[in-house]
Amino acid sequence: MSSYIFQIQSLIILALLFYGVIHRKNRFKHIKIMKTAIIWDLLLVAQIEITRNALHKASKVVSNPVMLNIHVSLAISTVLLYGLIFYTGSKLKNGNEKIRSKHRTLGFVTLTMRVLTFITSNLI
Ligand code: HEM
Structure with missing residues (x-):
């Protein structure tokens, strides 16, 4: 149930990023x-962590552990890219x-990473 709510938020955030x-x-x-989209996305990561959904999935026998690693790497890269895009955006x-x-x-790379994060979250 909660993962459904996370997915809906994720889709809205993606739509916001493209709209922006x-x-x-x-x-x-x-x-x-x-x-708005970046802050919401960080809050989404916090929600997932707080409800232990991510940890829970990681500790269970996941159907695709390689995909889990790829997904987590993409998610971390996206957050780091948010920092860079914020920095360059402020300078601009x-x-x-x-x-x-x-x-x-950076905008192009960040968007691509964010889309891949969403896609891989459904493949774990
Ligand atoms: C994922 C987030 C973001 C993406 C994908 C993104 C992407 C872009 C793109 C593609 C452009 C057009 C550049 C061009 O072709 O000349 C642009 C312009 C700009 N962005 Fe971002 N951006 C993001 C976040 C931000 C943030 C957080 C800020 C500010 C803190 C910001 C500030 C600006 C500014 C000031 C411009 C120039 C607008 C103008 O031409 O007047 N951006 N951004």
């Missing part, structure tokens, strides 16, 4: 949407145009 990229030219809107907001292409590339 669509509105990347609208600085104010883009930043507001991305901050403060007028550092040189960092724009880095922010764009």
Whole structure:
């Protein structure tokens, strides 16, 4: 039951991230949407950890332990990328145009990682 609620949140967060990229030219809107999505995603990880869902799944005989490792690695990478995208986004907001292409590339990588995290969560 709780994993169903997590999945719905995960899908909404993904939709928010894509919505925010669509509105990347609208600085104010883009930043507001991305901050909301990132904070919500971190809260989702906290919820999963608090309910021990992740640990529980890891300690049980999982059907695909290799996929579990891949999934956890992707999830950790995504959180680290959130830090980087936040950093480059803040610099861009403060007028550092040189960092724009880095922010764009990081945006693409972060989104890809987040989609793969979602896909692999269903394959464990
Ligand atoms: C996963 C999160 C994010 C993704 C995928 C993302 C992606 C993008 C992309 C693709 C652009 C367009 C760059 C271009 O083609 O010139 C952009 C622009 C921008 N982003 Fe982000 N971004 C994210 C989060 C953030 C955050 C957290 C901030 C601020 C704290 C931020 C601040 C900006 C700013 C200021 C621009 C320039 C907007 C303009 O042209 O006026 N972004 N972002």
